[in-house]
Amino acid sequence: MTEKRPLEQGMRCFPGSPLRGTVAVPGDKSITHRAILFGLLAEGRTEVSGWLDAADCRSSLQIARMLGAEVAETDDGRLIIHGTAGNLREPEDVLDCGNSGTTMRVFLGAIAARAPFAVLTGDGSLRRRPMRRVIDPLTDMGAAISARSGRFAPLAVQGRALRGIDYTLPVASAQVKSAILVAGLLAHDGVTAVTEPEATRDHTENLLTAFGVHVKRASLPAGNRIEVEPGQVLRGAAVAVPGDPSSAAFLIAAAALVPGSAVTVTGVGLNATRTGFLRALGRMGAQVELGNLRKVSGEVVGDITVTHGPLTGIEIEPAEVPSLIDELPVLAVLAAFAEGTTRVRGAAELRVKETDRIAAVAEGLRSIGVQVDEAEDGFTVYGRGTVDGGAVDSHGDHRIAMSFAVAGLAARRGVTVHGWDCVNISYPSFAATLEQLGASLQAWSE
Ligand code: S3P
DSSP states (O other): OOOOOOSSSSEEEOOOSSOEEEEEEEBHHHHHHHHHHHHHHHHHEEEEESOOOHHHHHHHHHHHTTTTOEEEEEETTTTEEETTTTTOOOOOOOOTTTTHHHHHHHHHHHHHHSSSSEEEEEEEEESSOOOOOHHHHHHHHTTTTEEETTTEEEEEEOOOBBBOOEEOOOSSSSSHHHHHHHHHHHBSSOOEEEEESSSOHHHHHHHHHTOOOOOEEEEETEEEEEOOTTOOOOOOOOOOOBBOHHHOOOOOOHHHHHHHHHHEEEEEEOTTOOOOOHHHHHHTTTTEEEEEEETTTTTTEEEEEEOOOOOOOOOGGGGGGGGGGGGGGHHHHHHHHSSSEEESSSOOGGSSSOOOHHHHHHHHHHHHOEEEEETTEEEEEEEOOOOOOOEOOOOOOHHHHHHHHHHHHTTTTTTEEEEEEEGTTTTTTTTHHHHHHOOOOEEEEO
């Protein structure tokens, strides 16, 4: 992997030479969070290789330490975690989840069941994000959680003996599903079952299995049903984290847009709950090839090769949204360079991400000369094959910043992204990797 760069507040991204080469992407963010949490909860030693060393996962790591995990970082980039066997220590200070919704929501399931007392907070963005979606089901399980205005962080939690729940997710959220499954596993009694009407990422189910937990999974007409029995001991495991498909999406999109490009991204997680972006890109007419497919730590992994070619507009149906939710901002950028209209519906969840991503995408596209309509639950982008360029505000959201950097590599006048440091949330080496592939970038401090 390429080197991390110092904090950069702004980035100018220019059109230029084709992007060519073979690169890897940093580890999967969702899987890294879960590996750290399960390492904390497990009995014995957990070894995590290929973990994402970025701000979000550092929040989880710090919290795991505060809850009693002993964590060592090896020189060759592995984490060695000695777990607590489920006996969480009372943290001496507030648990700071930073910008990370996954940390706050998924750790909450464990904390509510096992920590004597804890307070969770986060940055300004996280403190505006909805927490009732986890507080409500956990409260039904017997948890004692107080929240600011009843629904926002900071959250104060008094650990309690929880009971199992049979719960149908009202929003398609892997974070909520995971919080409930973890709480159910650590509960005092009663089986916990979660039904998800729409499939969401299933890394929790896969990784719990790797930690020796029996997870019962059924595909029913009402959706996927996942059941766990309490009292099962997590056993420390060796986890190899695949490359993050959501980070790879930016490189793939750049290769699809910049004339003459051909890029291979190696070792990327290809779990079917995460590959909606690749399927959508195929429908837009891009040439995407998968190779070297294999299974690592319960997840399908492979190499993705993309070559530049013309794109056309497509419809994104609500049912496919969970499989590409984090890739919708960069898909909107691709749509701007496509010929024809791209419509996304059923994606209201975008409004409650790190920023309101529907508003941020629409504002950003307009600033670079693209026509876009905003809907409550999505957007319509009117692609004209080319894009003028301009300046865009990231709103402190890593995926908005990287999406518009990609736009700059193909827009006539390039794109200036204001608020670049947030890229460190999930992909600190992004600019360096783009440059390695041949992109022209120029950083500056505002
Ligand atoms: C995540 C689930 C998704 C996703 C987020 C990571 C996870 O959020 O957008 O980036 O690791 O479980 P929701 O659970 O809110 O859908």
